[in-house]
Amino acid sequence: MSSLVAPIVYVLDDDPSVRVGLERLVRSIGLEVRSFPSAAEFLHHSRPDRPACLVVDVRMPGLSGLDLQDSLAGSGWRAPIIFITGYGTVPMSVRAMQAGAVNFLQKPFEDQELLDSIHVAIDRENEARAEKARKQEVERQLAMLTPRERQVFGLVVTGLPNKRIAGLLGTSEKTVKVHRARVMEKMQADSLAGLVQMAYRAGLQPAAA
Amino acid sequence: MVPEVRSTAIGPVGPLSSAAATTQRVSVRLAVQGGLVLAVLAAGYFLGSILGLSLSFPGTHVSSIWPPNAVLLAALLLTPRRRWWVCLLAVLPAHLLAQGLMGLPWTAVLINFAGNAGDALLGALLICRLTPEPKRFDRLRTVILIMVFGGIVAPAVMSLVVAQMFAGIGMDGDSWLTWRLRLLTNSLAVFTLVPLILLAASKIRSRDWRIAWRRSLEAGALFAALVAVGFLVFVLPTAGSDQPALLYLPLPLLLWATLRFGVPGACLSMVTLIGLSMWGIVREQGPFVAQHPLANATALILFLNFTCGSHLILAALLSERRQMERDRRQGEALHGAVLTSLHDHVGVLGRDGVILEVNDAWRTFAHGSGGARMQPGVNYVEACRDVASRDGNDSAAQAVVGMEEVLSGKRQRFQMEYAWGPPPQVSWFELSVEGLRRPEGGAVVTHTDITSRKEAELEAQQQRRELAHLTRVAMLGELSGALAHELNQPLTAILSNAQAAQRLLARRPVDLAEVRDILQDIAKEDRRAGEVIQRLRAMLKKEEAKILPLDLNELVRDVLDLAHGDLITRNIALETRLEPRLPLLHGDRVQIQQVLLNLILNACESMSTTRQAGERRLTLVTGRDVDEGLRLSVIDRGTGIPADEMDRLFEPFFTTKEHGLGLGLPICRSIVTAHGGHLWASNNEDGGATFHLTLPLLNGQP
Numbered sequence: 001m002s003s004l005v006a007p008i009v010y011v012l013d014d015d016p017s018v019r020v021g022l023e024r025l026v027r028s029i030g031l032e033v034r035s036f037p038s039a040a041e042f043l044h045h046s047r048p049d050r051p052a053c054l055v056v057d058v059r060m061p062g063l064s065g066l067d068l069q070d071s072l073a074g075s076g077w078r079a080p081i082i083f084i085t086g087y088g089t090v091p092m093s094v095r096a097m098q099a100g101a102v103n104f105l106q107k108p109f110e111d112q113e114l115l116d117s118i119h120v121a122i123d124r125e126n127e128a129r130a131e132k133a134r135k136q137e138v139e140r141q142l143a144m145l146t147p148r149e150r151q152v153f154g155l156v157v158t159g160l161p162n163k164r165i166a167g168l169l170g171t172s173e174k175t176v177k178v179h180r181a182r183v184m185e186k187m188q189a190d191s192l193a194g195l196v197q198m199a200y201r202a203g204l205q206p207a208a209a
Numbered sequence: 210m211v212p213e214v215r216s217t218a219i220g221p222v223g224p225l226s227s228a229a230a231t232t233q234r235v236s237v238r239l240a241v242q243g244g245l246v247l248a249v250l251a252a253g254y255f256l257g258s259i260l261g262l263s264l265s266f267p268g269t270h271v272s273s274i275w276p277p278n279a280v281l282l283a284a285l286l287l288t289p290r291r292r293w294w295v296c297l298l299a300v301l302p303a304h305l306l307a308q309g310l311m312g313l314p315w316t317a318v319l320i321n322f323a324g325n326a327g328d329a330l331l332g333a334l335l336i337c338r339l340t341p342e343p344k345r346f347d348r349l350r351t352v353i354l355i356m357v358f359g360g361i362v363a364p365a366v367m368s369l370v371v372a373q374m375f376a377g378i379g380m381d382g383d384s385w386l387t388w389r390l391r392l393l394t395n396s397l398a399v400f401t402l403v404p405l406i407l408l409a410a411s412k413i414r415s416r417d418w419r420i421a422w423r424r425s426l427e428a429g430a431l432f433a434a435l436v437a438v439g440f441l442v443f444v445l446p447t448a449g450s451d452q453p454a455l456l457y458l459p460l461p462l463l464l465w466a467t468l469r470f471g472v473p474g475a476c477l478s479m480v481t482l483i484g485l486s487m488w489g490i491v492r493e494q495g496p497f498v499a500q501h502p503l504a505n506a507t508a509l510i511l512f513l514n515f516t517c518g519s520h521l522i523l524a525a526l527l528s529e530r531r532q533m534e535r536d537r538r539q540g541e542a543l544h545g546a547v548l549t550s551l552h553d554h555v556g557v558l559g560r561d562g563v564i565l566e567v568n569d570a571w572r573t574f575a576h577g578s579g580g581a582r583m584q585p586g587v588n589y590v591e592a593c594r595d596v597a598s599r600d601g602n603d604s605a606a607q608a609v610v611g612m613e614e615v616l617s618g619k620r621q622r623f624q625m626e627y628a629w630g631p632p633p634q635v636s637w638f639e640l641s642v643e644g645l646r647r648p649e650g651g652a653v654v655t656h657t658d659i660t661s662r663k664e665a666e667l668e669a670q671q672q673r674r675e676l677a678h679l680t681r682v683a684m685l686g687e688l689s690g691a692l693a694h695e696l697n698q699p700l701t702a703i704l705s706n707a708q709a710a711q712r713l714l715a716r717r718p719v720d721l722a723e724v725r726d727i728l729q730d731i732a733k734e735d736r737r738a739g740e741v742i743q744r745l746r747a748m749l750k751k752e753e754a755k756i757l758p759l760d761l762n763e764l765v766r767d768v769l770d771l772a773h774g775d776l777i778t779r780n781i782a783l784e785t786r787l788e789p790r791l792p793l794l795h796g797d798r799v800q801i802q803q804v805l806l807n808l809i810l811n812a813c814e815s816m817s818t819t820r821q822a823g824e825r826r827l828t829l830v831t832g833r834d835v836d837e838g839l840r841l842s843v844i845d846r847g848t849g850i851p852a853d854e855m856d857r858l859f860e861p862f863f864t865t866k867e868h869g870l871g872l873g874l875p876i877c878r879s880i881v882t883a884h885g886g887h888l889w890a891s892n893n894e895d896g897g898a899t900f901h902l903t904l905p906l907l908n909g910q911p
Binding site: 021025059062064087107110111 | 691694697698701702705709711712713723727730734774778780782783
């Protein structure tokens with residue numbers, strides 16, 4: 001697991017002994033863990049910007065685990081959720097998985113089951129973060145391009161030849177070549193493919209030719 | 210075959226006309242009867258007049274006895290006041306005829322009629338005014354009234370009037386003499402004839418025609434003796450004024466007649482004597498011939514009056530006494546018969562506890578069970594005390610205390626149940642001691658055999674227990690999912706802890722302190738799971754109720770542990786407001802928990818359709834109740850109880866649940882009632898319903 005920042009596991013269960021047991025288990029694989037007795041308390045608590053995953057009991061007083069899932073999705077705070085339950089039904093588990101849960105475990109579960117799920121969750125989280133970082137990097141680099149260079153970049157990644165680009169922009173092919181070289185340099189790309197990838201990462205849709 | 214047409218056939222005019230015909234027939238019969246009576250009255254008056262005249266002293270117009278007024282008086286006493294004019298009218302022709310035969314001038318006839326009628330009327334008026342209804346002519350009081358007012362006062366007054374009237378028309382010389390004689394002859398007639406006629410009338414009315422042969426023989430003998438003696442005294446020539454003592458000879462016979470035959474005996478014997486004495490007078494024999502005829506007459510009549518009067522009073526007195534004796538004996542016989550008829554063993558105790566009398570059932574039972582000495586005369590309380598101390602019998606001891614309290618007046622009633630006999634043939638009895646409300650005190654002790662009732666009670670109790678158990682099991686069955694959840698929590702904790710410990714032990718260095726903590730927690734969690742199982746087991750048991758001191762809040766918490774899972778599953782928020790340091794209550798743990806659990810599950814059920822999560826709230830409140838000890842309220846925010854279901858909530862087999870038996874609430878109520886408390890429901894103002902439960906405190910409770 002490669003991570004820039006140490007991940008944290010949040011445990012939400014209304015039963016104190018279950019919380020304690022889970023905390024111990026998670027700590028035993030060297031991860032940091034914080035536990036809360038209810039979803040409300042968790043939402044109240046300020047979350048540091050670290051890779052995180054949630055281990056949530058589906059049935060809790062007040063806001064249930066599934067409702068928390070919906071609420072978090074709505075507020076845009078993404079972290080993978082692992083559901084645990086002492087009393088689960090098939091529709092419940094289907095709903096949870098369809099909403100993007102990592103896993104849905106019945107109590108009492110084997111330690112390996114939970115820990116594997118946590119690993120998957122952390123990996124997923126790290127991957128997401130890395131992806132986000134990469135996007136941000138590309139955006140930062142894009143910001144350094146001049147407007148003309150931006151235009152050239154946008155057209156280059158659609159696969160158009162320089163001649164056509166020059167025609168579209170109303171400038172000479174040579175100028176386009178110069179811009180292109182400067183873009184490649186600024187974006188630190190070593191091939192057209194790389195440039196396209198960056199564009200994709202940044203979320204820019206290539207315009208149709 | 211032509212069907213008979215009867216006169217009572219139902220037709221358009223049928224029933225009405227037959228009813229009218231019946232009334233007509235009845236009134237015709239009454240009229241005939243009335244006419245007959247009046248005819249008898251008139252005849253009696255007439256004959257009385259003739260008799261009176263024929264019995265007059267020789268040389269005088271004084272008769273020894275004047276029956277007509279007495280006859281009229283008796284008739285008036287027998288008829289209602291509004292018909293008196295009919296009687297007077299009936300005797301008028303008789304009077305006219307009789308007096309006409311005597312050849313008296315019409316003025317005298319009229320004056321006499323006025324006198325006779327007035328006599329009877331005045332007497333009847335006074336007597337009727339002073340006698341309470343209904344008139345009984347063998348009561349002493351009535352007889353005295355008749356004698357005094359009918360026989361003395363009325364004739365005295367009327368005789369005065371008549372004498373004055375005669376003097377007024379110039380007839381009769383010595384008005385005082387007339388007055389005296391008239392008075393005496395009238396009173397004699399009243400004394401002898403009125404009671405006779407009245408008794409005869411009541412005998413006829415009662416239609417009691419029985420004749421006792423022995424008594425008739427005795428009466429015959431008496432009559433013969435009386436005639437013989439009377440003859441001897443009044444008629445034989447030898448008996449004369451030399452031996453006035455002979456007058457006393459008839460008296461023993463008169464006494465015999467009075468004592469044995471009461472008022473009729475006295476009257477009839479007097480009549481006999483009158484007849485005999487008059488016969489003697491006519492032949493100028495007897496003790497009353499020495500002097501001037503008028504003096505003779507007065508002497509005789511006076512003698513007869515006093516004799517008759519005194520015997521009459523005696524007769525009436527005796528008759529009254531005899532009646533009282535008869536009534537008393539009847540009362541006793543009734544009392545005895547009632548006592549004997551009772552199935553229960555009944556004994557009457559005096560104030561000191563001595564048995565006064567017992568009924569047959571008591572005697573039979575005492576004989577059969579070896580308590581033969583529990584007879585009248587034995588001190589029952591002491592006997593019970595002996596049994597109590599000798600056998601260490603608690604019931605007997607209790608009974609002794611209760612009996613003493615009733616006998617001393619401390620309480621009016623004492624009741625207790627007790628068992629008798631060796632098991633398994635145990636009989637149950639109910640002892641009831643009721644104080645006697647009379648100055649001498651005492652009590653009635655009743656033993657009632659309630660074996661069958663008691664057995665039915667015990668069986669019903671057993672069945673109630675089974676039923677409560679059954680519903681308890683069913684309820685816990687409903688909870689099974691929630692209970693699985695409850696057990697899952699500690700199991701999860703245990704597994705996670707154990708597996709964490711395994712991982713810790715694989716590390717170097719081993720964190721033994723942490724491992725120790727983990728093991729401690731594992732043990733704690735295990736015990737927690739064990740408790741859930743234990744609570745479940747306790748509720749599933751079908752034991753007899755164990756009454757112990759209980760803490761209501763502790764019971765609530767235990768039940769909430771069991772129901773906790775269900776609350777979570779149904780997503781119901783729980784709020785508890787348990788007043789701390791509540792006094793203890795007396796009851797069976799399992800049963801009260803059953804009630805609490807039932808109420809909580811019902812509350813959850815009622816909120817299962819409530820959509821909004823925030824509205825699913827269950828509140829439990831405990832505290833003191835002003836009157837009743839402890840109070841618990843289970844408040845939900847469900848749909849509430851519809852008005853038409855409110856009355857039927859606690860009805861057995863009433864349920865709105867698809868799969869419900871409808872026995873939960875009725876059983877809860879019967880459990881609560883058996884504990885001396887109350888269970889009821891009400892709707893909340895802000896929606897939902899509340900079930901209220903009150904239970905009495907430990908102290909001062911059954």
